[in-house]
Amino acid sequence: xxxxxxxxxxxxxxxxxxxxxPSGSISHEVKDNKEWQQELEQxxxxxxxxxxxxxxxRIPAPDARAYNALIRAYSWRGxxxxxxxxxxxxxxxxxxxxxxxxxxxxxxxxxxxxxCAGRTIHAHAAAVGLHTDLFVSTALIDLYIRCxxxxxxxxxxxxxxxxDVVAWNAMLAGYANHGMYHHAIAHLLDMQxxxxxxxxxxxxxxxxxxxAQHGALFQGTSVHAxxxxxxxxxxxxxxxxxxxxxxxxxxxxxxxxxCRVFHxxxxxxEVTWSALIGGFVLCDRMTEAFNLFKDMLxxxxxxxxxxxxxxxxxxxxxxxxxxxxxxxxxxxxxSGIHADLTAGNSxxxxxxxxxxxxxATMLFDEIAIKDTISYGALLSGYVQNGKAExxxxxxxxxxxxxxxxxxxxxxxxxxxxxxxxALQHGRCSHGSVIIRGLALETSICNSLIxxxxxxxxxxxSRQVFDKMxxxxxxxxNTMIAGYGIHGLGKEATTLFLSMKNQGFEPDDVTFICLIAxxxxxxxxxxxxxxxxxxxxxYGILPRMEHYICMVDLLARGGFLDEAYQFIQSxxxxxxxxxxxxxxxxxxxxxxxxxxxxxxxxxxxxxxxxTGNFVLLSNIFSAAGRFDEAAEVRIIQKVKGFKKSPGCxxxxxxGSLHAFVGGDQSHPxxxxxxxxxxxxxxxxxxxxxxxxxxxxxxxxxxxxxEKALLYHSEKLAIAFGVLSLNEDKTIFxxxxxxxxxDCHTAIKYMTLVRNRTIIVRDxxxxxxxxxxxxxxxxxx
DNA sequence: TTAGGGTTAG
Numbered sequence: 001x002x003x004x005x006x007x008x009x010x011x012x013x014x015x016x017x018x019x020x021x022p023s024g025s026i027s028h029e030v031k032d033n034k035e036w037q038q039e040l041e042q043x044x045x046x047x048x049x050x051x052x053x054x055x056x057x058r059i060p061a062p063d064a065r066a067y068n069a070l071i072r073a074y075s076w077r078g079x080x081x082x083x084x085x086x087x088x089x090x091x092x093x094x095x096x097x098x099x100x101x102x103x104x105x106x107x108x109x110x111x112x113x114x115x116c117a118g119r120t121i122h123a124h125a126a127a128v129g130l131h132t133d134l135f136v137s138t139a140l141i142d143l144y145i146r147c148x149x150x151x152x153x154x155x156x157x158x159x160x161x162x163x164d165v166v167a168w169n170a171m172l173a174g175y176a177n178h179g180m181y182h183h184a185i186a187h188l189l190d191m192q193x194x195x196x197x198x199x200x201x202x203x204x205x206x207x208x209x210x211x212a213q214h215g216a217l218f219q220g221t222s223v224h225a226x227x228x229x230x231x232x233x234x235x236x237x238x239x240x241x242x243x244x245x246x247x248x249x250x251x252x253x254x255x256x257x258x259c260r261v262f263h264x265x266x267x268x269x270e271v272t273w274s275a276l277i278g279g280f281v282l283c284d285r286m287t288e289a290f291n292l293f294k295d296m297l298x299x300x301x302x303x304x305x306x307x308x309x310x311x312x313x314x315x316x317x318x319x320x321x322x323x324x325x326x327x328x329x330x331x332x333x334x335s336g337i338h339a340d341l342t343a344g345n346s347x348x349x350x351x352x353x354x355x356x357x358x359x360a361t362m363l364f365d366e367i368a369i370k371d372t373i374s375y376g377a378l379l380s381g382y383v384q385n386g387k388a389e390x391x392x393x394x395x396x397x398x399x400x401x402x403x404x405x406x407x408x409x410x411x412x413x414x415x416x417x418x419x420x421x422a423l424q425h426g427r428c429s430h431g432s433v434i435i436r437g438l439a440l441e442t443s444i445c446n447s448l449i450x451x452x453x454x455x456x457x458x459x460x461s462r463q464v465f466d467k468m469x470x471x472x473x474x475x476x477n478t479m480i481a482g483y484g485i486h487g488l489g490k491e492a493t494t495l496f497l498s499m500k501n502q503g504f505e506p507d508d509v510t511f512i513c514l515i516a517x518x519x520x521x522x523x524x525x526x527x528x529x530x531x532x533x534x535x536x537x538y539g540i541l542p543r544m545e546h547y548i549c550m551v552d553l554l555a556r557g558g559f560l561d562e563a564y565q566f567i568q569s570x571x572x573x574x575x576x577x578x579x580x581x582x583x584x585x586x587x588x589x590x591x592x593x594x595x596x597x598x599x600x601x602x603x604x605x606x607x608x609x610t611g612n613f614v615l616l617s618n619i620f621s622a623a624g625r626f627d628e629a630a631e632v633r634i635i636q637k638v639k640g641f642k643k644s645p646g647c648x649x650x651x652x653x654g655s656l657h658a659f660v661g662g663d664q665s666h667p668x669x670x671x672x673x674x675x676x677x678x679x680x681x682x683x684x685x686x687x688x689x690x691x692x693x694x695x696x697x698x699x700x701x702x703x704x705e706k707a708l709l710y711h712s713e714k715l716a717i718a719f720g721v722l723s724l725n726e727d728k729t730i731f732x733x734x735x736x737x738x739x740x741d742c743h744t745a746i747k748y749m750t751l752v753r754n755r756t757i758i759v760r761d762x763x764x765x766x767x768x769x770x771x772x773x774x775x776x777x778x779x
Numbered sequence: 780t781t782a783g784g785g786t787t788a789g
Contacts, residue, residue: 205780243780250781274781307782314783345783352784376784411785446786477787484788512788545789552789577789 037066044073068100075108083108084117099133106139115147132159138167145174168195169202176210184210201237208244212251220248243272250279270305277311290315304335306343313346317353325350345373352381372406380412388416407441414447418454421733421760424654426451446474453482456731456758456765473507481513486765487775489521508540512549519553520764527553548577555585560594576605648712648734652723659715668719675718680709683748691741708741713759717746721753729756737761747771
């Protein structure tokens with residue numbers, strides 16, 4: 001036959017080594033081809049592929065039928081290379097392949113995603129006029145789609161003289177697997193209109209995950225109705241269809257329907273359970289998700305798999321239930337599943353989210369072949385645990401190991417720059433996403449907006465925002481929040497209005513960002529207006545976070561009594577964060593009586609954080625009541641709470657320099673302290689007086705003045721003055737709020753050293769210039 | 780048919 005010379009590589013001699021003496025249960029008799037064929041097929045039917053191969057090798061002159069039987073067996077479960085090798089040997093011995101050969105050898109190519117071999121075999125089939133055969137064409141479509149070649153797949157489909165539902169399904173599965181929603185829907189309609197075919201169970205099993213991915217609940221419900229009408233949910237594929245429907249409802253966050261499908265199923269498998277558990281996790285109903293997981297275990301241990309445990313581990317991470325998480329870890333180890341990559345990554349992520357970053361690192365080291373997700377889980381673990389520099393090291397290691405970062409990796413990495421307030425690192429990460437072609441991805445832009453805002457470049461945030469091809473609600477919220485931390489309440493409001501004009505519905509987070517922006521800008525009336533708008537116009541039920549913002553807004557604006565009344569009128573029981581916001585304002589406005597009252601309320605709730613002890617102690621100190629301040633600190637110590645030390649840092653030429661109060665560890669310390677002493681002399685000439693009420697200990701006035709002078713933010717600024725040219729802005733970040741005395745002193749520093757100074761503290765940005773601060777002393 | 784890392788607020 002006239003097969004064209006293809007590009008298949010020459011087969012190995014091993015592949016054509018024939019006629020070995022028989023062994024084992026192989027017959028020694030002389031047989032005709034029909035008898036050999038029977039023996040061959042018997043072994044194949046029993047799954048004895050090695051014996052089948054021995055029989056095949058005994059056949060003196062195997063015909064196409066013998067070749068096809070073995071190729072089909074190999075293409076079913078592998079080894080797939082053996083199927084292709086056998087096809088090559090068929091060509092070598094000039095046994096013409098037929099319409100029963102091509103579909104199976106193509107299936108093997110598809111399993112190996114071997115496009116090169118597949119194309120050659122396509123050419124062979126075309127040469128003998130078999131390329132438009134129904135089964136050959138379907139196998140070709142499968143192959144091309146597996147290799148993401150939609151054009152050739154569509155060409156093959158178009159040339160088919162007749163198509164059955166399997167052929168239509170092959171194309172549909174391709175569109176669906178690649179998330180091509182519109183192509184898939186158009187193809188489905190075409191199948192019914194032009195093809196005159198009704199979708200079968202396979203059609204819908206391909207289609208439903210796509211609908212789930214796109215949250216297409218309406219279409220999904222129509223599919224459900226179709227299943228019921230066509231009795232598709234009652235055949236032997238009930239588990240597949242039922243699970244796909246359940247998953248679609250779960251991903252569309254319609255758990256009532258998902259549960260209804262689940263309870264209506266008479267047969268369930270591990271996937272069914274995993275899909276439902278995943279749905280509850282998606283809807284943040286963690287306790288119910290975990291109960292379902294336990295029910296699943298009760299129903300049968302055979303359901304335990306890496307996938308179902310992955311959801312359960314996510315629940316443990318979210319509920320911070322480490323005890324249960326470690327039990328699951330043990331369960332996985334006992335079942336031998338812990339070596340699975342999914343399971344390993346899930347465990348690693350659980351420990352990282354629980355703050356046990358060392359355990360997470362150990363697990364990471366134990367994973368033999370790490371993928372992008374393993375690196376991503378560890379990297380985000382470091383970022384979430386405040387170890388931004390370690391996160392960069394993981395990123396470097398990832399690149400060294402040739403594991404490609406993807407969108408999620410970069411979205412995890414970019415906030416590390418925000419945490420360090422390291423603009424240089426941030427710009428490098430921006431460059432990195434540009435090189436990778438990811439710079440216009442919505443989630444990437446969102447983290448860039450946030451990063452630039454937190455690194456003091458709100459102008460660059462806005463540039464990224466303006467250039468985005470598609471924005472989501474997070475984009476708008478992040479930009480509004482960015483304006484908020486820069487004290488640009490008016491800009492935040494303007495952006496909110498244009499968001500509405502562009503047809504975006506604000507969500508609960510939008511209002512948190514907006515009210516916080518008003519709070520940081522002293523726009524008390526506007527903030528109150530937006531809170532009312534949120535509840536009355538948008539029907540958003542305020543969460544504790546909204547109340548915190550409102551108390552902060554009122555109290556910081558000086559309306560301490562109104563804030564107190566507001567807390568009393570809350571429908572929720574105010575938690576420590578709400579009272580903490582009021583206590584913080586009592587400190588700023590030096591209202592000791594209310595501060596004491598509030599601190600009593602906090603004590604009733606039980607101390608849940610260290611910040612409140614510090615605040616209360618500060619209030620007493622500010623009033624000169626040092627004994628009581630000391631008492632609060634003793635209680636704090638006895639109860640085992642540690643105050644995080646105030647720390648400031650500054651980036652000079654891409655390197656970070658960190659300082660704590662009174663720090664002398666920096667190599668330039670003598671120069672820094674000398675410069676600070678000179679600055680103190682100069683600013684005193686302009687009228688600066690140290691506000692010693694900010695000193696927490698009972699010291700002599702002069703000592704108090706020194707204690708203030710060496711606050712971490714002042715040390716960092718002095719280092720900035722020494723290291724940067726006059727035209728450069730000094731940008732300092734502080735982990736706590738900037739102290740009141742420093743705030744005053746920095747204003748004077750801008751005058752005596754002719755500098756622009758930006759301090760990003762735990763709360764907001766302070767732009768100091770010409771003796772003024774952008775916050776208008778409202779911090 | 781399921782599943783593992785990611786962006787906003789307080």
